[in-house]
Amino acid sequence: MPVEFNEQALILEEPSKELLEPLFAELEFRTIGKRVFGDSFSVADGKNGQQDLFGNTVSTKEVENQPSLFDTPIDAKNIENTPHDYQLVGTSEGRKELISLLLQQSRISFDTETTGTDANFVDLVGLSFSIEAGKGYYIPTPENREETLAILEEFRPVFESEHIVKIGQNIKYDMLVLKWYSIQLKGELFDTMLAHYLIDPDTRHGMDVLSENYLGYTPISITSLIGAKGKGQLNMKDVPVEKVIDYAAEDADVTLQLANVFEPMLLERNAQKLAKEIENPLIYVLADMEIEGVRIDADTLAAYSAQLQEDILKAELSVYDKAGLKFNLASPKQLGEVLFDHLKLDPKAKKTKTGQYQTGEDVLTALANKSDIVQDILDFRQMQKLKSTYVDALPLLVNPRTGRVHTSYNQAVAATGRLSSNNPNLQNIPIKTDRGREVRKAFIARDSDHILLSADYSQIELRLIAEISKEANMLDAFLNGIDIHTATAAKVYGIGIDEVTSNQRRNAKAVNFGIIYGQSAFGLSQNLNIPRKEAAEIIEQYFNQYPGIKNYMSDTMNFARENGYVETIMGRRRYLRDINSANMTVRGYAERNAINAPIQGSAADMIKVAMINIHRDMKEHKLQSKMTMQVHDELVFDVIKSEKEAVKEIISNRMKTAIKTEVPIEIEIGEGVNWLEAH
DNA sequence: CCGCCCACGC
């Protein structure tokens, strides 16, 4: 791996964790944490220390008293009342024995303990393994990097074995930590977080909650080790090793036990293939993309920031001038009061449920003819957003080890099967406005020998709704290569393709998107700013011309009502608990999910398959170029110029053929020195 | 610290 390690960067006193904390708390990714509660902790601290087969101190606790009905609920199992055998493996001889034991296994679970939550910045503190429920091993790693590397070298045959299945909870994190130490995990993976994501994507997938729900066992909380987050929280490396043994070994143990529970559940829910052929293999692809990172032109952003700052100030002063008073323009509450109480721009101004005036973009735009203050406010908002969220934030996330930004793709957040991205979020980089597009120019190729290449699926969700519904007219339009929104307009308005006006196409486009989301006539009328009656007529014509779509919608809803779930082309399920609710609002939400989830989810399935195949092809052809970003229907590559044609061929082939369909799948490939040019 | 409002993407 072409990564230069910088010793200084490795000794981070304060890993940048503020941003990650909420995410990891939600995932209960148990490496850094929450809050100390007292000290009801009992570990192998000598008083029950014994020698184990590795000649190390053993932390064991036999169940002395079964909990009585009167103090602890019977199902509230925890380390205090549950037999376990968690061992410290702290010597070279011990490790040797453990490694030889691990190498005999067909599957192992493991976990890493680290100094923080961002795999790209942390140091390793220890490793834990489990090969049998109730048993676990903890191997502390020294603070000295060279010594840790030496220990990891001992474990390399285990991690890099093609034959041992590696079980983990959010194993991509551990994979990345190991990659930063030049260990390349290999072999089949089983991620308990992803298994549960396939079993029930709408619920939570953190280890603690999974353990409680499926094992009836409450794991040791991270806060009992490192304390509450905020000032005074310890780092895992500062926790005495005897405390970490149980915590870490229990993690590996619980993970193994969860895998044992989830494997049959995956089969029951028809999700085993998705796990084995899509989600688990994709972990390798995402880890490679993340560690590769993306180059950012910090100088361009710095210059743009200064310019924005100037323009923001101008807009702000203009607003204060026109309003006749100074206030905090960044405060929607204050702005609402100025616009509607002081300037009285709209006597019927709507308020939010918290009693503030609404000042969102659509509200402001509707007021644009009342006062030219509105445009200044919109400009201010837009520039402020660009500056704070992108222009100023991105350079702060450049990793000093690599000079690149390394996003994290979350594979278990979006209930439809999509990925999400954070730190930074590379899936919401601006594109719609000129000011926003400037940000895209700052995403650049690795060096002058490289270019960025962007490949987009064209109208993938509409193609998939045509595919799934088998709607003949829509399939025809795609098969004949007619622009789908123009074709839709011609149908809806009963005119020829050549007669469609740009306004008619715009309306048709809005309906096409509305259909995907289960939009109503009211929603369409709002969106297009047309009378509700007109919107209803357009929708009626739409269903007349595309009867297959109408059938798809009612069939899908009936399926959901009967089965309690809907599914994608690949069988990815989303359970809709509220589909039969008596509450109209709640049920309506579930019904829209029933329509949308198979479409959005099938598109997610397709690009995931493409990514796995592209990744494999690029490795097999020993190409140096890298896939670096995924934005739902787009893949971005950092391509060495000499490989351009070969890479294009692989991308095009694999994206088009990821899933066999009747509807033609088309992609667009662009290239350039930056992301804006490539797109 | 956290919920709300707002705005960026697909």
Next chain:
DNA sequence: GACGTACGTGGGCGGA
């Protein structure tokens, strides 16, 4: 009469 377009991430405000 209320409701009213899917899925996300994140910055800043302001009340607790």
